[in-house]
Structures are given as structure tokens and as C-alpha cells.
Amino acid sequence: MQTSRDRILTTHVGSLPRTDAVVALLEQRENGSKIDTAKFGGIIRQSVGDVVKRQVDLGIDVVSDGETSKISYATYVKDRLTGFSEEGSTESAKPHLDLQPFPDLRRKMALLSGKRRFNRVTCIGPVAYRNRGALEEDLSNMRQAIAAAGPAEAFLNSASPGVVASFLPNQYYPSHESYVAAIANAMREEYEAIVQAGLVLQIDCPDLAMSRHATFQDLSELEFLKRAELHVEALNHAVANIPMDMIRIHVCWGNYEGPHTHDIGLEKILRIVFRVNAKGLSLEAANPRHEHEWAVWKQIELPADKILLPGVIDTSTNYVEHPDLVMQRIVRFANIVGREKVMASTDCGFATSAGYGKIDPDVAFLKLGSLVAGAAKASRELWR
Numbered sequence: 001m002q003t004s005r006d007r008i009l010t011t012h013v014g015s016l017p018r019t020d021a022v023v024a025l026l027e028q029r030e031n032g033s034k035i036d037t038a039k040f041g042g043i044i045r046q047s048v049g050d051v052v053k054r055q056v057d058l059g060i061d062v063v064s065d066g067e068t069s070k071i072s073y074a075t076y077v078k079d080r081l082t083g084f085s086e087e088g089s090t091e092s093a094k095p096h097l098d099l100q101p102f103p104d105l106r107r108k109m110a111l112l113s114g115k116r117r118f119n120r121v122t123c124i125g126p127v128a129y130r131n132r133g134a135l136e137e138d139l140s141n142m143r144q145a146i147a148a149a150g151p152a153e154a155f156l157n158s159a160s161p162g163v164v165a166s167f168l169p170n171q172y173y174p175s176h177e178s179y180v181a182a183i184a185n186a187m188r189e190e191y192e193a194i195v196q197a198g199l200v201l202q203i204d205c206p207d208l209a210m211s212r213h214a215t216f217q218d219l220s221e222l223e224f225l226k227r228a229e230l231h232v233e234a235l236n237h238a239v240a241n242i243p244m245d246m247i248r249i250h251v252c253w254g255n256y257e258g259p260h261t262h263d264i265g266l267e268k269i270l271r272i273v274f275r276v277n278a279k280g281l282s283l284e285a286a287n288p289r290h291e292h293e294w295a296v297w298k299q300i301e302l303p304a305d306k307i308l309l310p311g312v313i314d315t316s317t318n319y320v321e322h323p324d325l326v327m328q329r330i331v332r333f334a335n336i337v338g339r340e341k342v343m344a345s346t347d348c349g350f351a352t353s354a355g356y357g358k359i360d361p362d363v364a365f366l367k368l369g370s371l372v373a374g375a376a377k378a379s380r381e382l383w384r
Contacts, residue, residue, distance in 0.1 A: 007379035009061040014157040015349030016066035017361035052145035059372035061152040072118035072353035074167040083127040088119035097213040097262040112358040127182040129189040139197045155200035162207030162231030166215040184234040210254040213262035248280025255348035257316040260289040282309035284347040302337045311347030326374020339382045344375045
């Protein structure tokens with residue numbers, strides 16, 4: 001994994017807006033409709049190439065495939081693992097704690113964001129990796145796109161065992177612990193394949209933060225923290241064969257414009273997050289609920305073997321941050337943890353599920369352009 005040795009490098013969390021053609025195909029597949037496999041593969045391949053080139057042309061250093069082939073960053077695994085039902089709901093069992101008192105707000109959010117297209121299916125049998133073909137297509141498409149566009153570095157996203165268990169309820173395993181362990185054993189194959197392909201592995205872990213006020217809202221804070229520790233142990237088991245400097249993780253509190261009044265504080269989870277055997281730590285740090293937490297790094301030291309990927313661009317509004325603001329955010333972190341330990345990133349993905357979200361696709365890329373411009377300004381300030 002590259003680091004900011006002579007300037008601040010730029011990246012993002014992974015998902016980027018998908019084209020209408022891609023969204024239509026993913027929705028057809030999700031609904032079980034018959035699709036033309038050759039047409040599907042061709043459109044996905046072309047779209048990955050286009051989105052990688054667009055990132056490189058903007059000046060993003062460490063790029064992704066935009067999660068183009070995935071209906072959602074967490075639920076896509078149902079198409080690659082055994083043990084899940086065919087049918088599911090698009091909604092969670094309960095609204096997030098911060099949204100429960102505001103039914104009118106929930107309706108307005110749904111109108112702005114559009115319909116959810118992914119299904120939260122249920123685990124009804126043994127979990128194992130079965131569809132290696134979909135993974136191989138992702139790897140092939142990314143290698144081809146990298147060869148054409150020539151980015152400094154590239155990564156692919158994969159869901160953590162804990163976030164899979166948070167999105168897809170269990171009706172088969174005798175306990176949450178055994179369910180998460182089974183997912184970890186199955187996902188090991190995907191994690192290792194990404195790194196063996198020469199790509200940095202990003203594991204998405206909102207289960208270490210967002211799940212506190214979402215899936216696990218009925219737990220006490222102490223019970224949630226113990227569950228987060230369990231998820232970290234399962235994840236570390238799954239990545240045991242991978243060098244930690246090829247892994248980065250993303251932790252967030254939910255990529256939606258809500259009150260977020262029940263988000264657990266960064267200071268309460270950070271030492272648990274540190275236990276993940278990963279070099280890069282991607283965390284929200286730009287939105288109004290979490291920007292103040294830059295000060296946490298004054299009290300809790302970043303471990304010597306890790307780097308910080310703070311979000312300096314908000315991904316839940318269509319405001320385009322001024323490059324000077326981006327610069328200020330970057331410099332603030334660099335002055336605490338060291339310039340070489342900071343890689344500028346976004347709070348979350350711009351399209352964590354296909355066709356869902358309020359961010360205009362072109363605005364998303366404007367925001368990434370501001371990220372690049374702000375990082376350049378920060379570099380001049382930090383290396384002068």
C-alpha cells in the first residue's frame with residue numbers, strides 16, 4: 001500500500017455512481033429476470049474501464065472499480081455464497097434509532113434517494129463460497145481497466161463478515177457467533193483472491209459503528225462493543241494469510257443525511273478498530289456529526305503500523321467542498337498524526353447501492369475533483 005511520502009495521496013471509499021444501463025441490468029439480475037450474460041458482462045466491463053479512467057483523469061491516485069458489478073456493498077455476497085434464501089425485503093426490520101421519531105423525514109428521504117433495489121435475504125443453510133466466476137470477472141475487469149488507465153494504485157472492496165451478518169439475518173446457525181464465523185471462513189477466499197491479483201483489499205466494516213444504531217440497536221453499549229470485538233476477531237481470522245499492508249478497512253456510521261443523534265462516538269470504538277490487522281483506516285471526518293472527531297487523535301495515538309484515510313469530502317449532500325476547506329481538513333490531520341500517515345479520502349461511497357442515493361452523479365465527480373485540488377494545496381503547505 002502506497003503512502004504519502006512526498007505529497008498527500010488521494011483515494012475514496014469505493015462505490016461510485018453507476019450508469020443507467022448498469023443499474024437496469026443489476027436490478028434485473030436482483031429480481032431474478034433472465035439476462036443476456038454476454039451483454040451484461042460487456043456493459044460491466046466497459047463501465048469499469050470508463051470509471052477507472054475517469055478517476056485517473058481527475059487525479060485520484062488510488063482508484064477502485066466503483067463497485068460497478070454489485071447491487072450493494074454488503075448484500076452482493078448472496079450471489080457468491082451458499083446458504084441464503086431467494087426472497088428478501090428491501091427494508092431493514094427497524095428504522096435506524098435516529099430516524100424512528102421522524103416518519104415524515106423518512107418518507108422525504110425515500111423520495112430523494114429513490115427506491116432500494118437490493119434484497120436483504122436470510123441465511124437458511126450452510127454458508128460457503130460458491131460463485132468464484134463473479135469474483136474472477138471483477139478481478140479481470142479491474143486488471144484490464146488498470147492496464148489501460150495506469151493509476152498509481154488500485155483497490156477492490158469486499159464486505160466484512162460482520163456487515164454481512166448485519167444486513168442478512170440468520171435463521172440457520174445456532175448463534176450470532178457461529179454465523180459470523182461461517183461467513184468469515186467463506187469470505188476468506190474472496191479476500192485472498194483480491195490480494196493475489198495484486199490489488200489492495202478494502203474491507204467495509206460499518207458493523208463496527210453504524211450497526212450500533214441499526215441492526216444492534218437493542219443491545220446496550222457494552223454489549224455492542226463486545227459484539228464489535230467478536231467481529232474483529234472473525235475478520236482477523238479471515239485475513240490471517242494476507243499481509244496487513246495490503247489491507248485497508250472502512251468504518252462509518254451510515255451514508256445517509258439523517259440526524260445521526262445515536263451514532264456511537266469514535267473514541268469509544270477506535271481501540272477496537274485498531275485491532276483489525278489492516279494498515280489503512282478509512283473513517284468519516286467531514287460530515288457535521290463527525291467532523292469534530294479530528295480532536296480525538298490528540299488523545300488517542302495512531303499506531304505506528306497504520307495510516308489514516310480521513311474523509312475530507314462529505315458523501316451525503318450535493319454541496320461541493322471548496323478546495324481550501326479540503327486543504328484545511330487534511331492539514332489538521334497531518335499536523336497531528338504526520339503528513340506521511342494521511343491519505344485524503346471521502347466519508348463513504350457515493351453509491352453504496354445501485355441507483356440509490358441523493359448525490360447527483362456528475363456532482364459526485366466534482367466533489368472528487370475538489371478532493372484532488374485540496375490535496376494539492378495541502379501538499380504545498382505541508383512540504384514547503
